[in-house]
Amino acid sequence: MSLTSLKPLTPKPTFCISNGSGVDMSASSVRVGPKLGATFSQFRELSWVNRDDGSRAGLVICSRTTKSISGWHRRQGLQVRAFTxxxxxxxxxxxxxxxxxxxxxxxxxxxxxxxxxxxxxxxxxxxxxxxxxxxxxxxxxxxxxxxxxxxxxxxxxxxxxxxxxxxxxxxxxxxxxxxxxxxxxxxxxxxxxxxxxxxxxxxxxxxxxxxxxxxxxxxxxxxxxxxxxxxxxxxx
Structure with missing residues (x-):
């Protein structure tokens, strides 16, 4: 199953994430496979952010959703709940x-x-x-x-x-x-x-x-x- 390289990463990470989700992040690029389908069809950019545990996560920016590659935080909608x-x-x-x-x-x-x-x-x-x-x-x-x-x-x-x-x-x-x-x-x-x-x-x-x-x-x-x-x- 072929993967399509999207763009170089800046700054370059020192590790690779490949969690079987359809995304590979290597030292110089992020590649998105067919499993994600249209979700990344309007890819914009990728940035690195620091998580609470000190590690780094890739944040993919596209016009339909935002995904944090490490941990796969995905929001499909907003739920309003009572504020305690x-x-x-x-x-x-x-x-x-x-x-x-x-x-x-x-x-x-x-x-x-x-x-x-x-x-x-x-x-x-x-x-x-x-x-x-x-x-x-x-x-x-x-x-x-x-x-x-x-x-x-x-x-x-x-x-x-x-x-x-x-x-x-x-x-x-x-x-x-x-x-x-x-x-x-x-x-x-x-x-x-x-x-x-x-x-x-x-x-x-x-x-x-x-x-x-x-x-x-x-x-x-x-x-x-x-x-x-x-x-x-x-x-x-």
Whole structure:
């Protein structure tokens, strides 16, 4: 059964993963076999990310789904569940700790997104043809802080409000904007990963599987709410 080489990997890993799933990752390429079929028919890129245990996993970015090759984390949909009092406490506790550093963390959040998925930069018109380094771009800094604060405050208010709420905007506007710029499922997955990593690095002594799950579930509910509203803006 033949395999098709897709593209070189950067940086080159020092190991090979071949788990019988239809994907081989070697020192210089990722190859996808027929078993995965159309899932990878719109392949975009592959990035390496660090897992909690210190090992590295390949994150394949395509227009239909996002897969973590090592461990095969695949999300087919978002399930909205009740946000518990314990989850709320973990989110509030960590947010109270990091809120004062929202500007710095917001920028780190977006730089992590672009590190994982460089193609995501194309979604932001203010970055087009800009020669200013990302970490010094004032428009990116402002946008990054706004999005980071909005995302975190949505998580903090989730249980109290009983629904997803966002500051200085509404879900219809967010949905229409995401639709307009062609945001797809894997962008939400990359953003989630970057968000969790950013918070984890900000509060390493507080971080736990329970806190990770709490922030992850809150983000999933925000993403689900935005996706529901992803449609063309209504004409006035």
């Amino acid at each position: 009092e314990e989850q709320e406490a973990l989110v509030v506790k960590s947010w109270n700790r990091i809120r004062k550093d929202a500007a710095e963390l917001g920028l780190k959040f977006f730089l992590r997104i672009f590190e994982i998925a460089p193609s995501a930069k194309k979604l932001f018109t203010f970055l087009k043809d800009s020669e200013v380094p990302l970490e010094k771009n004032p428009k990116l800094k402002s946008h990054a802080m706004t999005v980071f604060v909005m995302t975190c405050e949505s998580a903090v208010q989730l249980r109290k409000e009983g629904k997803v709420t966002v500051r200085e905007s509404n879900l219809k506007d967010l949905g229409a904007t995401h639709f307009k710029y062609g945001v797809v499922d894997e962008h939400f997955e990359v953003t989630k990963f970057a968000l969790l990593e950013t918070i984890k690095e900000a509060v390493p002594e507080m971080w736990s599987p329970e806190m990770k799950n709490s922030w992850g579930q809150a983000y999933d509910q925000l993403a689900a709410a935005i996706k529901t509203e992803m449609k063309p803006a209504s004409s006035v």
